[in-house]
Amino acid sequence: MVSSCLAKVVCSDVRHNFLLHYLAAIIALAVTPIIFGLSELNEKMAAQPLEIMSPIFGMLLMTPIFMPEQNESISDVVRSKKTSHILVCFLRLLCSLLLTIALVGILALYMRYNDSKVTARLFAGAIGGALALGSLGFFSSAVGDNAVIGYMVSASYLLMNMILREKLWIFDMFSFSEGKTEINSWLYLSALVLIVLALLFRKYIKSN
Amino acid sequence: MLFFKECKKILRSLSFWIFFVITALMFFTQYFNDGKFRASEYTGGYKIVENHEQIMNEAINTLMGEYTSNNYVCYPYGFYKAVSLKEKKKEKVEIYIQEMMGVDHNGIEDILESHLQEWLNTDHEGIEVYLESTSSDSIMDFFSQCPENRFDDLTVKSDLTYERFTEIMGEIDDILGGGSDFAVDALVFNYSRVDMTDEDSLKQYEAFIKYDRITYALARLFSDYMGIDLAFLPVFVSAVFVAADRRRRMSELVYSRSISSFKLVFTRYAALVVTMFIPIIVFMMIAFIQAKVVYSGEKMSMSAMFTLPTFWLLPNIMVATASGMLLTEVFSAGIAIAFQCVWAFRCLMSGSVALAGDIGKFDLICRHNSTFDRDIFMQCFNDFVFNRIFFMVISLLAVCIAAYVYDLKRGGKFNGFKLFGEGGLLRRKA
Numbered sequence: 001m002v003s004s005c006l007a008k009v010v011c012s013d014v015r016h017n018f019l020l021h022y023l024a025a026i027i028a029l030a031v032t033p034i035i036f037g038l039s040e041l042n043e044k045m046a047a048q049p050l051e052i053m054s055p056i057f058g059m060l061l062m063t064p065i066f067m068p069e070q071n072e073s074i075s076d077v078v079r080s081k082k083t084s085h086i087l088v089c090f091l092r093l094l095c096s097l098l099l100t101i102a103l104v105g106i107l108a109l110y111m112r113y114n115d116s117k118v119t120a121r122l123f124a125g126a127i128g129g130a131l132a133l134g135s136l137g138f139f140s141s142a143v144g145d146n147a148v149i150g151y152m153v154s155a156s157y158l159l160m161n162m163i164l165r166e167k168l169w170i171f172d173m174f175s176f177s178e179g180k181t182e183i184n185s186w187l188y189l190s191a192l193v194l195i196v197l198a199l200l201f202r203k204y205i206k207s208n
Numbered sequence: 209m210l211f212f213k214e215c216k217k218i219l220r221s222l223s224f225w226i227f228f229v230i231t232a233l234m235f236f237t238q239y240f241n242d243g244k245f246r247a248s249e250y251t252g253g254y255k256i257v258e259n260h261e262q263i264m265n266e267a268i269n270t271l272m273g274e275y276t277s278n279n280y281v282c283y284p285y286g287f288y289k290a291v292s293l294k295e296k297k298k299e300k301v302e303i304y305i306q307e308m309m310g311v312d313h314n315g316i317e318d319i320l321e322s323h324l325q326e327w328l329n330t331d332h333e334g335i336e337v338y339l340e341s342t343s344s345d346s347i348m349d350f351f352s353q354c355p356e357n358r359f360d361d362l363t364v365k366s367d368l369t370y371e372r373f374t375e376i377m378g379e380i381d382d383i384l385g386g387g388s389d390f391a392v393d394a395l396v397f398n399y400s401r402v403d404m405t406d407e408d409s410l411k412q413y414e415a416f417i418k419y420d421r422i423t424y425a426l427a428r429l430f431s432d433y434m435g436i437d438l439a440f441l442p443v444f445v446s447a448v449f450v451a452a453d454r455r456r457r458m459s460e461l462v463y464s465r466s467i468s469s470f471k472l473v474f475t476r477y478a479a480l481v482v483t484m485f486i487p488i489i490v491f492m493m494i495a496f497i498q499a500k501v502v503y504s505g506e507k508m509s510m511s512a513m514f515t516l517p518t519f520w521l522l523p524n525i526m527v528a529t530a531s532g533m534l535l536t537e538v539f540s541a542g543i544a545i546a547f548q549c550v551w552a553f554r555c556l557m558s559g560s561v562a563l564a565g566d567i568g569k570f571d572l573i574c575r576h577n578s579t580f581d582r583d584i585f586m587q588c589f590n591d592f593v594f595n596r597i598f599f600m601v602i603s604l605l606a607v608c609i610a611a612y613v614y615d616l617k618r619g620g621k622f623n624g625f626k627l628f629g630e631g632g633l634l635r636r637k638a
Contacts, residue, residue, distance in 0.1 A: 036287045037287075037289035037290045052287075070455065148444055148545065
């Protein structure tokens with residue numbers, strides 16, 4: 001009963017609130033071959049499109065999770081319901097995570113099909129970048145109670161990463177493009193911490 | 209007074225403080241870091257000598273190499289892209305090469321033949337084996353299987369004018385989709401660079417001290433760095449601010465006030481621009497104090513660090529704020545942000561390869577990432593002045609339209625374009 005109710009909530013969310021964001025992420029994927037060359041690249045060159053576009057997918061899909069409740073009328077209705085709001089947000093997040101991984105996967109497969117050297121570790125590294133930037137947007141929008149704040153912080157971080165590169169130390173999302181060959185596990189860890197903090201913030205601080 | 213009330217509101221908003229932190233990060237990690245050290249008298253580097261013969265000959269050698277391997281290196285959006293042309297476009301490029309070199313198709317084949325002989329005469333390990341194993345029917349097929357071909361002794365025909373040459377190069381760049389080594393703007397930079405002598409370096413330093421009086425040069429570098437952030441960050445602050453009435457369900461209350469729509473929208477716009485310029489003024493002061501400390505004892509202009517960045521950066525804030533206000537009123541905050549970010553990113557990435565003097569008449573972001581190269585900046589000074597005034601005027605026009613749209617909304621004649629929700633373009637009818 002509860003699970004079917006949650007499934008309905010998520011389906012309705014996808015149709016009414018997130019379709020535009022999903023569409024934006026798909027458009028971003030579709031324009032990738034226009035912006036970058038994707039054929040016959042070695043691992044270092046193949047990392048460039050993957051490491052830049054993956055965080056953009058993550059940012060577009062994970063930042064607006066709390067957006068429907070930005071409207072105070074909706075927020076009032078949500079508060080009056082018995083279903084856990086955090087659980088609904090968590091399910092929305094799962095949907096976005098899956099779609100992010102799927103889009104990065106499609107891009108990686110397309111590049112492999114065009115004889116680019118996309119290795120498993122490069123794919124894992126790109127997913128790490130997507131989760132890190134997406135969760136930064138997710139956390140900022142949770143704290144700022146506004147998806148625009150989330151986009152502002154994550155877009156600025158992406159730009160700073162392009163400029164500062166290695167100066168960002170363990171939080172550099174473009175390590176493969178700089179010639180490194182190890183997966184940056186700090187990105188996964190920071191994504192996990194930011195997601196947990198954002199959910200805790202919404203549950204214990206924002207709801208009071 | 210309404211203006212101060214609006215300023216107070218913006219100063220208390222989270223988006224403004226995030227704007228402040230991000231611009232501060234840009235300032236301290238980029239400009240402040242570079243400005244810590246005195247500019248050296250012997251900088252090295254390169255200088256541009258606009259030698260048309262050199263440009264034409266070097267370009268034709270590069271073009272021939274890329275044409276024969278049918279692998280053109282392009283950076284249309286600032287990122288690497290290898291372009292391979294289909295037969296028809298390849299033929300077009302060959303016709304242009306023939307015109308520039310004054311030869312026909314057989315002439316091109318002869319050039320390739322002698323190039324191949326040259327290759328074979330020099331010791332290219334395994335080339336004979338490679339030649340035997342290849343199933344190429346013609347010499348062109350053989351070259352197209354080589355990943356990279358280098359030519360260095362080709363010359364253009366003697367009666368080819370530089371004007372016709374740039375015309376052809378522009379057309380070849382269009383065929384390749386832009387961002388190639390043959391883009392007209394990039395020709396001089398790509399093919400007419402020579403290393404600076406000590407004397408050249410000294411001249412640059414003299415211009416830095418004597419004509420730029422230090423702070424003009426530093427102000428250019430400061431504006432270059434800060435201009436990147438200011439081309440897109442203000443749109444977030446402005447979008448949050450404009451959408452706040454709707455979000456807090458205050459729109460109707462504001463609509464019912466007696467203040468005119470134009471006065472309200474312009475007051476808000478002025479408040480946004482002024483508050484977002486405050487951090488920049490603070491950074492200008494810090495940059496000036498730093499310059500005073502680093503170049504103590506030298507004569508410097510006292511006003512340059514304030515006047516030039518104001519003229520350079522204010523239009524960036526004005527444009528991003530105005531587009532945020534207009535598009536948020538007409539569509540939504542999301543559309544405004546997407547538009548401004550794509551515009552700024554496109555402008556940043558597709559700029560010229562040379563970061564000094566990368567200033568066009570209609571470039572949102574003006575780039576001059578150097579404390580030197582005063583002469584290059586002065587060459588495009590008229591474009592720079594036109595550019596900044598143009599964007600100021602455009603932003604004021606955008607605010608006028610935003611005020612008009614706001615007035616329509618206030619009168620209930622328009623409710624903005626929405627995709628979903630009540631009255632949305634994609635809303636399913638029952």
